[in-house]
Amino acid sequence: MNKVAQYFDERADEWEASGSCERNRVQGAVLSLACVQEGDRVLDLGCGTGVMIPLYLEAKVASATGVDLSTRMVAYAREKFQGVDAVDFIAADALDLDEKHPYDAVVIYNAYPHFMDKPALVEKVYRLLKPGKRFVVAHGKGKDDINRHHQAVAAGVSSGLRAASEESELWRTRFDIEALVDTPEFYAFSGVRL
Template sequence: MNEGTGDIARYFNERADKWDESGCSGESRVQDAVLSLVDLKPGDTVLDLGCGTGVMIPCYLSAKAGRIVAVDVSEKMIERAREKFGTEPSVELRACDALSLDEAERFDAVIIYNAYPHFPNKPALVEKVYRLLKPKGRFAVAHGIGRDAINRHHEVVAAGVSCGLRAASEESALWEGRFEIESLVDTPGFYAFSGVRR
């Protein structure tokens, strides 16, 4: 595991069993909007980084994604996701650090939903997403609540597990060297930025 991810895995392992009932799973009306940011089409391959218990997986299935790879650093979160989606033939669930993924795999879309503050090494994340996407593939970073609410929530999260979220215009600047940024949303009810691989 990369630096800092052990603490993150432990934090979420401790909470996985009650995650879906705690209201932290992040289900919201914005999930269809997240799919539209990456222009997901039937048959597309999608990589979900920081998938938790799989809150976005029903959306990918409804969109008829051809292959869904859902990754989380927390083994327990992946166990919960397997209980729900382990029999779906198009879904592959992996407990691992996103930065360790094999770059020989390529995807049409990479989505990070309600998880971005838990990736401590943002420059390495940008590079990894770039290398995992097909040419002209799209990524989206999104949250089902606004930045201020996210940051207030994460003030009580254990040190080393989360980092503050900046304005979408500032946060997306990290991605501009590798991606053409296509959308920025920074409202009280929805936070997102997305782009296409250069």
């Protein structure tokens, strides 16, 4: 089993109670940076138990697809949103996703350090997005807090975060980077598919 999937499977039962799923003030900014609009098809990579799904639904998206390596996290998400037709969850590696039907927005919220192959992720997001559409990588805390937290995480589960200006450089090969946020309370970069 993948180390990242195992790490989150082991924490799935306590995830909701840990406060990791609470709605916070930066989540609306995440939607704005991804330019999520009514009628969009949104892909949420590293969705966990679906913390962003209520915001997508409030934005009246046509569909929201959550993808996570952890089958246990996806099971919780499916239970929370069962009966909501616009929502689907897939337990899979994002790098294995079908690219036949590209999305209007790709969101990676509170999950980016757990994507270990960043160059492959950039290429995959590029192929999963429609031309001219946006992605966002974001965290509800600053990089220093995230990196301190991830020091206790086993090797191979997290890669940590560099400054948003540095981290986004890899993405510039395929995207026009339009926003960089690197504060103690919020970390994000976003861009448009070239």
